[in-house]
Amino acid sequence: MDTASPEFAANREAMLAKLDELAAEQAKAVTGGGEKYVERHRRRGKLLARERIELLLDPDTPFLELSPLAAWGTGYHVGGSLITGIGVVEGVECLIVANDPTVKGGASNPSSLKKGLRAAEIAAENRLPTINLVESGGADLPTQKEIFIPGGATFRNLTTASAAKRPTIALVFGNSTAGGAYLPGMSDYVVMVKERAKVFLGGPPLVKMATGEEADDESLGGAEMHARVSGLADYLAADETDAIRIGRGIVRRLNWRKLGPSPAPDYREPHYDAEDLLGIVSGDLKVPFDPREVIARIVDDSEFDEFKPLYGTSLVTGWASLHGYPIGILANARGVLFSEESQKATQFIQLANTTDTPLLFLHNTTGYMVGREYEQGGIIKHGAMMINAVSNSKVPHLSVLMGASYGAGHYGMCGRAYGPRFLFSWPSAKSAVMGPQQLAGVLSIVARAAAEGRGQPYDDETDAAMRTMVEQQIEAESMPMFLSGMLYDDGIIDPRDTRTVLGLCLSAIHNGPVRGADGFGVFRP
Known part of the structure; x- marks a missing residue:
């Protein structure tokens, strides 16, 4: 790749412009409900949701935020009044969920529900303890028809996590009312902040209306009452920082061990600069690019052992390691998938399952080839063979949408519906049934x-x-921000961060065992 060429410079400028647009949208989530509500929250002596997360995490460790653009393009606040992500607490990778009380009191709307359920799915698939930083007024009542029935899965997920020995911890900083009261109620460990936390099925107005009883917040659901009388609170914290200290102590005593193999400790960084990733993809996705240039900038030592390099050349497959973890890579080279590429992918996926090797899919595909010659040559059954292999593969999958991801090619390359553990997009990505x-x-x-x-x-x-x-x-x-707003990916990332993001994901994945499939479905010959 010629990094001094006019084409590279033009691609880089186009990508930087997209990154500026992305930063502006992500800033909306970071700023919460706006200056007025942030200031009101601070006047109450409370930490912001992101400050709570920062204090909870081990110093100088990263936080992989998930779905930051949830609700983009809807009538709801960008971010969905919820922050989710993976961070390290006392040396343990945890799934962290924090309500943002500066956005409608942290009330849950349809987008925040989808975001929370996706976070729970990630915790379950990757065997991660969950820490909920709770301060929410419950459901956004005008949207109850969209969240009440599916929202029950939130609490079901907490109980199934506990049964699977994946600890759940609730740090309650403020209100956790109505259905939200079951969040601490169904957690393994509960910490409540004195004179701040309020947990009840029905607040004083509802109790007055339903029963005629006069009651105040503290006697109904105050932290001290739950610590001394109901027993719902396991720990009573003096203030917010004390609650975080107690939460960290709980994690420290979990005796948590990863079940997957450890990474090789002596891996080397890539030989090529990640900065180059800005200039690889053209603003016009009809212009092809060589995915090996991407691979050389994200894998250890830029070392890639290509598999079947002379066969099915529109799909690049091969073996590498990333932050010390072995991976198999499938990357689209010229967009279209033919029968040869489908058969090559099927064999490669089977091989990865025999060696318990996670798979990384790098998307830039317009789909499977059409036309009389290709139909007669069996493109349907060969494409189905590849999709069968992807569907029944049991090793962890990671997907990154770099360019186009259209049609059934999106499925064959492990799109959202095919259960990748994580799926991220570059700002250059587009996805739809076709162009x-x-x-x-x-x-x-x-x-x-x-x-x-x-x-x-x-x-x-x-x-x-x-x-x-x-x-x-x-x-x-088909634009990435629209798709990210609908939770069709786990976030749009700067191409330069790809190696780091994938490394964090692989580390999280290895909290659980990594095993391949024992068998696949019927492959039509």
């Missing part, structure tokens, strides 16, 4: 054929307007 021009063109052909079938003339001017409208719609809906 905007192709989709609009298909609709145009169908509409033209329908008009001819009815014996009616076809209005080319209307057709052109329809195609433009559809192209604009699909272009907007």
Whole structure:
């Protein structure tokens, strides 16, 4: 790759512009509910949600924030009034969930529910203890029809985590009311802040309305009452920092051990600069790029043992290590997947399962090849073979959408529906059933054929307007921020951070055992 070429410079500028846009949107989540509500929260002598997380984490350790753009493009605040991520507490990787009380009192809306459920899924798949930093008014009542019924899974997940010996810890800093009261109620360990935490199924107004009883906050659900009378609180904290200190102490006594193999301790950094990753992908995704240039900048020692390099050359496969963890890599080279690529991928995935090796999928695909020659050559059964292998593979999968991820190629490369442990996007990524021009063109052909079938003339001017409208719609809906807002990825990352993010994910994955599949489904010959 020529890093001094005009093309590289243009790609870099385009990527930096996208990163600026991304930073502006992520800032909306970081700033919470805005200056007014942040100031009101501080006047009450409370820490902000991100400050609580920072104090909870071991000093100088990273926090891998997940789904920071949840709710983007909706009527809800970016971030979904919830912060989720993976961080190290007393040397233990934990899934951390924190309500942001500066956004509608931390109330849960449909986006925050989806975000919380995705976080619970990550904790379950990767065997991570969970720490909830609780301060929430419960459900955002106007949206109850969208959150009440599916929201029950939040509490079910806490109980199944406990049964699976994945500890759950609740640090309660403020309100945890109504259904939210079950969050500490179903946690293994509960810490409440004196004179601050309030945990009750029904607050004083509801109790008055339902029973006629007069009661105050403290006697109904105050921290001291729960510590001395109900027994719901296991620890009574003097203040917020004391609650965090107690929480860290609980983690320290968990006697936690990882079940997966440890990384090699003597790995080397890549030979090539991660800064180069800004200039690899063109702003025009029709322009191909060599994924080996990406691989050389994210794997240990830039060492990649390519598998079947002369066969099915539109898909690059091979072995490497990343932060000392062995991985197998599947990366799209020229977009289209043919029968050869599908068969190559199937064999490679099977091999990874025989050696218990996690898989990394680097997306830049327009899908499986179409046309008479390819249909007759068996593209359907060969593509199905690859999807079968991906679906039934048991080793952990990681996916990064670098460029296009269209059609069934998104499925074959382990898209969201195929259960990757983590899936991240670059700002250059796009994903949809097909490209905007192709989709609009298909609709145009169908509409033209329908008009001819009815014996009616076809209005080319209307057709052109329809195609433009559809192209604009699909272009907007395939952009990474739109997809991230819908929780179709776990976050959009700076390409330069890819190695670090994947390393954090691999470390989290190895909290649980890493084992391959014992068998696969029927492969149609």
